[in-house]
Amino acid sequence: MAAIVKTAQRDAWVDKYDACVAGVISNKANAAGLEIARSHGIATQVLDHKTFADREAFDAALAERIEAMGVPGQPLLVVLAGFMRILTPGFVNRYAGRLVNIHPSLLPAFAGLHTHQRAIDAGCKVAGATVHLVTPELDHGPILAQAVVPVLPGDTADSLSARVLTQEHLIYPQAVLDLMQIM
Ligand code: NHR
Numbered sequence: 001m002a003a004i005v006k007t008a009q010r011d012a013w014v015d016k017y018d019a020c021v022a023g024v025i026s027n028k029a030n031a032a033g034l035e036i037a038r039s040h041g042i043a044t045q046v047l048d049h050k051t052f053a054d055r056e057a058f059d060a061a062l063a064e065r066i067e068a069m070g071v072p073g074q075p076l077l078v079v080l081a082g083f084m085r086i087l088t089p090g091f092v093n094r095y096a097g098r099l100v101n102i103h104p105s106l107l108p109a110f111a112g113l114h115t116h117q118r119a120i121d122a123g124c125k126v127a128g129a130t131v132h133l134v135t136p137e138l139d140h141g142p143i144l145a146q147a148v149v150p151v152l153p154g155d156t157a158d159s160l161s162a163r164v165l166t167q168e169h170l171i172y173p174q175a176v177l178d179l180m181q182i183m
Contacts, residue, residue, distance in 0.1 A: 001009055001036065004081065007100065008173070021173065026050060027061065047062055056088055075183040076095075078099045080100065080101040080174055087099075098110065100133060101139075103130050104129050104164050107125065115127075127149055131144045144179060145175040145178070147170065148167075
């Protein structure tokens with residue numbers, strides 16, 4: 001999230017593309033990203049999933065907040081960045097083609113959790129990250145961008161994760177920009 005906010009500012013997305021990060025929403029009041037967004041003058045909201053009866057109710061409220069933050073009449077992209085609640089098919093379908101996520105593996109390999117350890121355990125020589133459109137099925141959906149890094153001798157999940165993360169910070173802002181420009 002910080003990489004997208006910083007790239008948008010550094011590359012003057014407002015001036016060049018009439019695009020901006022309209023808002024940041026977290027389900028956790030103490031999420032570090034909220035303070036980073038605020039420090040860049042971006043509107044933030046907290047929506048605690050624990051105060052809703054079920055996932056459908058949370059997702060409906062989430063969509064309401066998202067719409068309120070968007071610019072009326074302007075295309076809206078929903079970008080998951082460290083968002084850890086699985087979204088219902090109703091929500092996903094509402095934002096079909098405009099809802100993106102980044103996953104720390106070279107999908108379709110290693111969907112799910114503990115991707116770096118699993119890549120090391122499998123003896124992979126390369127690993128990476130994937131930006132994809134979100135579909136109701138977790139970590140599936142059309143691939144928009146990927147980056148590859150080497151798995152080096154002696155790598156741990158932490159050292160590999162750090163190498164992948166530097167690439168995530170490059171490809172996610174670029175993929176968001178690319179998608180905006182075809183909307
Ligand atoms: N929703 C759908 N429908 N499809 C995807 O591909 C999604 C998604 C929501 C989030 C991000 C993904 C990640 O960045 C993401 C992809 C959370 C879980 C999860 O199991 C899985 C994948 C992702 C995020 N969440 C638990 C849940 O019950 C809660 C875990 C927690 O609160 O820590 O929602 O990794």
